[in-house]
Amino acid sequence: MAKQTLSVELISIPDDIIRTIYTACKTCYSAKLPYENYLNAPDNEKMLSLIEKVISSGHYSTIEHIQLTFAIQNVSRACTHQLVRHRHMSFSQKSQRYVREKGEFDYIVPKSIEKNPELNKKFTDFMTKTSELYQEFIDNGILAEDARAILPNAAASSLTASLNLRELIHLANLRLCTRAQYEIRCLVKAMVDEVIKKEPWLKPYLVPKCERLGYCDEDKTCGRTKTKAEFLGNVCCAN
Numbered sequence: 001m002a003k004q005t006l007s008v009e010l011i012s013i014p015d016d017i018i019r020t021i022y023t024a025c026k027t028c029y030s031a032k033l034p035y036e037n038y039l040n041a042p043d044n045e046k047m048l049s050l051i052e053k054v055i056s057s058g059h060y061s062t063i064e065h066i067q068l069t070f071a072i073q074n075v076s077r078a079c080t081h082q083l084v085r086h087r088h089m090s091f092s093q094k095s096q097r098y099v100r101e102k103g104e105f106d107y108i109v110p111k112s113i114e115k116n117p118e119l120n121k122k123f124t125d126f127m128t129k130t131s132e133l134y135q136e137f138i139d140n141g142i143l144a145e146d147a148r149a150i151l152p153n154a155a156a157s158s159l160t161a162s163l164n165l166r167e168l169i170h171l172a173n174l175r176l177c178t179r180a181q182y183e184i185r186c187l188v189k190a191m192v193d194e195v196i197k198k199e200p201w202l203k204p205y206l207v208p209k210c211e212r213l214g215y216c217d218e219d220k221t222c223g224r225t226k227t228k229a230e231f232l233g234n235v236c237c238a239n
Contacts, residue, residue: 003124004074004106004156006186010194012069017165017199022047024062025054048201055205066165070191071158076108078153079183088167093159096148100138104131106156111182127154165202168195173209178222 014020019041026037041047054062075083084091104127113123130150137147163171168191174180175188192206210216210224215231225231 003109006075006183006190007073008187008190008194009071010068010191010198011071011160012067012162013195013198014066017066018044018047018051018201020065021051021062021165024065025050025059028054028059028062060166060169063165063169067162068165068168068195069160069162070194071160072187072191073158074106074108074156075158075187076153076183077151077155077157079108079181079187080157080159081153082181082184083161083187086163086167086171089161089163089171091159091161094157096151096155097145100144101131101134101151103135104128105134105151107152107154108156108183109154127152168192169205172206173212176206176208177210177218178208178224179218179220 019038022041023034023038026032027034030037032040051062080091080093083089084093107127109120109123114120130152134147134150137150138144171188172192175184176192178185180188192202196203196206205212208224215226215228216222216224217228221227
């Protein structure tokens with residue numbers, strides 16, 4: 001079966017990230033040395049109180065010290081093309097140049113196609129024919145780096161991806177929006193769910209940006225919240 005299912009694992013997260021972020025926050029506002037603040041940190045409730053105040057003020061450099069790494073399996077090349085556009089991430093991705101596909105290559109079926117039985121069959125038939133042609137190229141001495149030219153955006157890929165906490169929040173704010181493509185929404189949701197398991201306090205930040213802003217600032221909106229103009233209009237009227 002060539003159709004594959006998304007898999008995401010959080011493989012690296014620093015210990016005691018609350019204390020690390022707290023130390024960064026205190027460094028900016030305390031006369032004490034950073035290590036003094038680290039050693040004399042209060043309980044989690046007091047640290048989180050300061051952290052939440054600092055983040056809400058827009059002082060995001062304090063959370064850039066937290067680096068996270070994910071092992072991501074079975075996402076389409078179309079999805080990874082979107083993911084790699086995020087500027088402050090590091091990627092190591094399965095190479096179609098050096099890794100030869102064996103048998104029928106793995107691929108991802110978009111949800112809208114999967115729901116249509118007739119079109120889904122045409123889609124999978126096309127993938128099978130493409131796989132056969134790819135294998136014919138390989139069998140006739142065509143290099144994998146050239147045979148890959150016929151592989152579609154649906155071809156499954158895997159990657160190791162790293163980013164800091166600030167960028168994860170930014171990624172979640174953009175890609176959890178209901179107007180984002182379904183596959184990347186699923187990917188980012190799986191990533192943030194892995195982090196929230198370890199650090200539940202981050203849940204309010206790892207949401208679509210409309211939940212944090214209180215309005216939608218996109219040109220086109222899903223209608224879930226008020227538009228920016230509607231929100232600002234209400235605020236002006238209230239004042």
